[in-house]
Amino acid sequence: MVEFKTIVNDVKTGKSYNVKVSGHHANSLNGKNIGEIVDGIFVGLPGYKLKITGGSDKNGTPMRSDLPGPKRKKLLLSDGLGFKERYPGERKRVGVRGSTISSEIVQINMAIAEYGPKAIEELLPPAPAEGAKAEKH
Known part of the structure; x- marks a missing residue:
């Protein structure tokens, strides 16, 4: 059974929400590509796109959105997603994955394209802040 960690970004507020997707909702995300608009019901947001x-x-x-298919490949990159150059003109062969969601994908990033009738805070709890530390007692 496929299970995904889905990070949903609210573009209006800048907040992100962490949602686990499993079962038939996760199976319906298989085969989708980067840039596609999907129904929010897959992550518990009915009415959202x-x-x-x-x-x-x-x-x-x-x-990477410009690499078709679900396979992992090594590309010679000079800049962009998956590689950050240390000096001008540096190129490096870097492993990246194609734009199609498959069973090997663990995390999926999504942004809200169309808002639904209910507020997102009512439907999903916000994800903990990145780098947030537990308080010492």
């Missing part, structure tokens, strides 16, 4: 913006596999290999 979500745009798939990216993702990564279990090793943290990012998905």
Whole structure:
């Protein structure tokens, strides 16, 4: 059974929401590509439309929208997603994953494209802030 960690970004407020998707909702996301608009019912947001913006596999290999298919490939990159140059003109062969969601994908990033009737705070709890530390007692 496929299970995804889905990060839903609210573009109005800048908040992100972490949602686990499993079962038949996760199976219906298989085969979708980066840039596609999907129904929000898959992540518990009825009435919302979500745009798939990216993702990564279990090793943290990012998905690229310009690479078709679900396979992992090594590309010679000079800049862009999956590579940050250290000096001008640097190129490096970097492993990236294609733009199609498959069973090897663990995390899917989505942005809200169309808002529904209910507020998103009512339907989903906000994700903990990145780098947030537990308070010491």
